[in-house]
Amino acid sequence: xxxxxxxDAELADVLxxxxxxxxxxxxxxxVAEEAYVSALLGDPTANPxxxxxxxxxxxxxxxxxxxxxxxx
Numbered sequence: 001x002x003x004x005x006x007x008d009a010e011l012a013d014v015l016x017x018x019x020x021x022x023x024x025x026x027x028x029x030x031v032a033e034e035a036y037v038s039a040l041l042g043d044p045t046a047n048p049x050x051x052x053x054x055x056x057x058x059x060x061x062x063x064x065x066x067x068x069x070x071x072x
Contacts, residue, residue, distance in 0.1 A: 006051040
């Protein structure tokens with residue numbers, strides 16, 4: 001297994017991993033975490049962020065996302 005920074009072109013792989021990791025939260029099969037991850041990756045206020053993909057047998061098998069956050 002190896003881990004490296006995710007590329008913009010790998011968004012589909014990242015979101016697939018999120019869908020596989022979490023159960024749908026509505027009857028129509030929507031996984032809320034998929035929307036959260038997608039929104040964070042596109043939100044400039046989440047910067048700096050670090051998105052990492054883990055690979056096993058050259059296939060994406062895991063995702064780690066670290067973002068900027070402000071707690072109030």
